[in-house]
Amino acid sequence: MNTTELEALIRTILSEQLTPAPEKKEICTKGVFGTPNEAINAAHQAFLRYQQCPLKTRSAIISGIRNELAAYLAELAEESATETGMGNKEDKFLKNKAALENTPGIEDLTTTALTGDGGMVLFEYSPFGVIGSVAPSTNPTETIINNSISMLAAGNTVYFSPHPGAKKVSLKLIRMIEDIAFRHTGIHNLVVTVAEPTFEATQQMMAHPKIALLAITGGPGIVLMGLKSGKKVIGAGAGNPPCIVDETADLVKAAEDIINGASFDYNLPCIAEKSLIVVDCVADRLMQQMQAFGALRITGADIDKLRAVCIQDGVANKKLVGKSPSHILQAAGLSVPPKAPRLLIAEVQGNDPLVTAEQLMPVLPVVRVNDFDAALALALVVEEGLHHTAVMHSQNVSRLNLAARSLQTSIFVKNGPSYAGIGVGGEGFTTFTIATPTGEGTTSAKTFARSRRCVLTNGFSIR
Ligand code: NAD
Structure with a gap:
């Protein structure tokens, strides 16, 4: 090493001692x-x-x-x-x-x-x-x-x-x-x-x-x-929220709330109405009112076609989860009306797979029952003890209390759309994690x- 090189080396060593090493910056991984x-x-x-x-x-x-x-x-x-x-x-x-x-x-x-x-x-x-x-x-x-x-x-x-x-x-x-x-x-x-x-x-x-x-x-x-x-x-x-309507309900409001709740984000929310259980004496009026608010009623053999595409091997057809009513009609080989329906409704029996499977589709099965007691009994079967969500439309406070106490769901919405239960258009805070099996609730x-x-x-x- 000649003198010049030696001087350069000494300068480098001295400057390293005088200047602190630059602080290591955290690498921004952005999570x-x-x-x-x-x-x-x-x-x-x-x-x-x-x-x-x-x-x-x-x-x-x-x-x-x-x-x-x-x-x-x-x-x-x-x-x-x-x-x-x-x-x-x-x-x-x-x-x-x-x-x-x-x-x-x-x-x-x-x-x-x-x-x-x-x-x-x-x-x-x-x-x-x-x-x-x-x-x-x-x-x-x-x-x-x-x-x-x-x-x-x-x-x-x-x-x-x-x-x-x-x-x-x-x-x-x-x-x-x-x-x-x-x-x-x-x-x-x-x-x-x-x-x-x-x-x-x-x-x-x-x-x-x-x-x-x-x-x-x-x-x-x-x-x-x-x-x-x-x-x-x-x-x-998971949940399978039933919605009960009795003869004391305000049917116009109930029809509008149910359509709004069951069609919200094409029924993807776990809290959305997944079946409608209505007492016989108001069932026709309620369904007519729902049609007036944009529901399309599927009847007769068309219900079989609808069921065949929505439910496969007893569970919801993944290809149709969260799809629009028009998309589901097409998949079922049914005609799509010029004005796109907001929700498909179909009257079926209480044990129909459309009722018992969690569909997550804008397809709402409607079950007609004799009275409120039968409605609550069926709602208990449909909810399957998941303790998730239930909805009820009634002006009878004793019945509302009885249903809420019997169903023991984390969310129970009275006289409103299901999403009122997660603070959308209803009182209370919002959550998208409703702890059901472990019981913390909203x-x-x-x-x-x-x-x-x-x-x-x-x-x-x-x-
Ligand atoms: P999902 O069970 O298919 O998926 C949920 C999560 O689990 C995803 O992140 C997925 O990646 C993961 N997952 C699924 N299977 C897995 C495996 N074998 N190994 C590792 N990870 C796995 O559910 P989804 O279809 O996305 O959501 C719909 C379901 O969630 C419905 O049943 C609905 O009721 C329920 N849900 C419940 C709540 C609630 O708050 N209780 C909220 C939203 C959705």
Whole structure:
């Protein structure tokens, strides 16, 4: 080495000692990873930092999500309808809007206290850690918006398992939420997922030791899989909501509400009216009124054609789930009227597969019964003890009470469309995760938090 080279080397060494090494910037992965393991580890690291943040940071993320996603709801609704091939963009927009605006934030985590001669006890809600959230294809973006707000409000971070059939729109939304959360916290990976959300990835997630809680929104298969995982599960499973109408009901309102509820997003919501059970003396008038509001009544041998395409091997034909009434008519080889019907109705027996299978299609079977007692008895059979949702139209308070008490559903809507039960056009907050088999019901931030007890002896009782 000559003198010049030696001087250059000394200068380099000296400058390295004087100038601190540049801080390693976090690589902006935007929440999407190659494997569940990488994603969950990243969400766990994020949780350790998020746990140190004050409550106002959580509120800031939630306000950011509400403010910034509003402009994208129409786009997300359209992409969701296109990618899944189910439902319609107009109703999906309303569902996303309800999730964004009406999911409670940190105000849901109310502290309670007990005081007495022995001192004071505080009951507070704390986060679990990383939650594994499984979202369905029927409400993909609504569930991700709703769960993100609830779970982040409760101080958790989230690994999402979107439905493979809604991969593109779900990943886009998760990246957007991750970015908003990062800009309000400086912490990456508060919400994460994988680039290929396969069934195998969901299985790996369920077995991962750093997943503290599973929140599963989907059909019976996936909820059961979660229940077998050995982890705590909030299971939001399938339903088959019956709708009872008795002779005291306001028939015009009932007809309109039922059409609105059963046709909403082509009947994809798990809470939507899936069968109508009506007492004989008002059945004809109710169906006429429903026709006046845009229902098409299918009769005679056409019902057999309809059943043959809607139900296959005893379950809903996946190809027709969430399709429009006109599409279903065409598939059944039936003529489509010039004015597209909003809902197809067909009078059938109580044990018809159209009644007993969860269809998720704008096809509402109507069962005529003698009286209210028979209606309630059938509704109990149709609901199958799923404890999901039921609807009833009646002015008789005793009957409404009896039905609500007997059915024991997580949601019971009286004299309104089913979606009033998830805070769309009805009182109350919005949720798209209705925990039925595990009993938490309509979930919100506090559902995704641990209840903890903090005791101070001999003090802070000022009574
Ligand atoms: P689905 O059960 O097919 O899928 C739900 C989720 O589970 C998806 O993310 C899917 O990828 C995953 N999954 C399914 N099978 C899997 C497997 N073998 N391995 C790993 N992951 C698997 O449900 P769907 O068709 O998307 O949604 C409709 C169902 O969900 C209906 O039964 C409906 O009632 C129910 N649902 C319930 C609620 C509720 O809040 N209770 C809300 C929406 C939908």
